[in-house]
Amino acid sequence: MEQAKIKALKQTAAQVRLGVLEAVFSASSGHPGGSLSITDILTYLYFEEMNIDPANPKMEGRDRLVLSKGHTAPALYSVLANRGYFDVELLKTFRQVDSILQGHPDMKHIPGVEMTTGSLGLGISAACGMALAAKIDGKDYRTYAMLGDGETQEGQVWEALMFGAHYKLDNLCIVIDWNGLQIDGRITDLMNPTPYDKKLEAFGWNVISIDGHDFEQIAAAFDAAKTCKGKPTAIIATTTKGKGVSFMEDQASWHGTAPNAEQYAQAVAEIKASVAE
């Protein structure tokens, strides 16, 4: 990947991060940690990878993404807003009673949201359904699902993993956001779902492990996923919860906590400084 493109993606991701922080700060609630850990991957998907049209969110044959870890809606909303699905000003209304931006993704009211999610484990199954529909209808769109690492403790995730492999859904690509933390602590201490690679391979998936903040690795993984035939792909992305905000990084306490005004100002300054010329 060209350096100029990487630079541009980093700039875009910084804008998305600022939107995440603005949404969560405005709402005085929400989930910044896991939103910041998936920002680079979502930015790549929506700005480079997926066949989509923000002016026509229901475009026939579009690629689809299901945010299975629905609590990180701020990342999805910010990437959609920055991509042009709706006004970025709306991010300020996140979680307000008269806003379309519900606390968790709502496909009925938010342009670009493909599936209503929030209850963990359900989104990957819905993504399987979309991928299966494409197979039934002979369409070539691709379906993506973003899962949390803690989410993989839900049994339904493994039901869906069986399903995806059984029906050879090679038009499906999931990403596991392996930031290592969940609400109550470190996932390997709490209820260890690893090793992901061996388990997913044993479940019949094409497994790719990457650094989820490295755009070249992200790009290579999605490219490789497209060329894999006969089985679905799982990208295991090692990430940092709270990525880009020093005091949020790798802290479980920032899973579902909004910054105060002072913290918000510092976070914004850090994100801006990270992409300053």
Add this chain to the structure above:
Amino acid sequence: MTMAEKIATREAYGNALAEFGEKYPNFVVLDADLAAATKTGVFKKKFPERFFDCGIAEGNMMSVAAGLAAAGKIPFASTFAMFAAGRAFEQIRNSIGYPHLNVKIGATHAGITVGEDGATHQCNEDLATMRSIPGMTIINPADAVEARAAVEAAINYVGPVYMRFGRLAIPVFNDAATYKFEWGKGVQLAEGKDVTIIATGVMVDMALSARATLAAEGIDARVINIHTIKPLDREIVLAAARETGALVVAEEHNIIGGLGSAVAECLCEACPVPMMRVGVEDTFGRSGKVPALLEYYGLTPANIVAKAKAAIALKK
């Protein structure tokens, strides 16, 4: 009425899916390793490329169905009522109900007429859980003719539908040649002025038997079949309340949360009259031959008769 032939509504469900498969090419069928029992196997045989077994993983099946619907398909997701409205309640609520997706849930083996398998498999709570989901339509057909028509109506309706079918072969009292399924409309099967029996599913045929017994004692009972539990046909219920002044509601379900509750809610807000309930009286099922179970739980014409008299006695 002649001696009716007996067919289970699950049988009619599977046959209807197979029958309508050609006319409606956009629907697909999912099952969770119960195709032989839910009768979706009939469809599978005819349209193998449109049938997807999900294995014994009902939660995943419901969310997969949601994804299929979001991508434009019309999925019928089938399993026993217990594992649909029970085990997969949350998937139905969050993946299907909340986004109001076009998924049809074909739930068979509802109620105690499951028989010998006993309490773990006898779902007497599905109407209660499904009624509590905003926007969910609930259909509980009373015979094979109605079940077939309901399947076609569900294909043509856009939105989530919970369809309740039984294991037991029951009398076919509707005329296949003339029957018309009206979405959301109760069906008045017999006129009457002293009391109204409102029944659903397997209890409808028993309501007609009860009416005959009551008639022999000089009591004129109206009989209404409610196939659409939700949204409830309030008009037909309130007209019955005004015109007969007493009601009995009979259902193969816990007396809490099902049709009896729905009718009571309607009556007490708009036209309070005495009402009695025939159903499973807030207890679990048990193993047994179906006739013995029906007797054990009071799901009988005799109990409907007794409750009808009790309702009449409460009239002011």
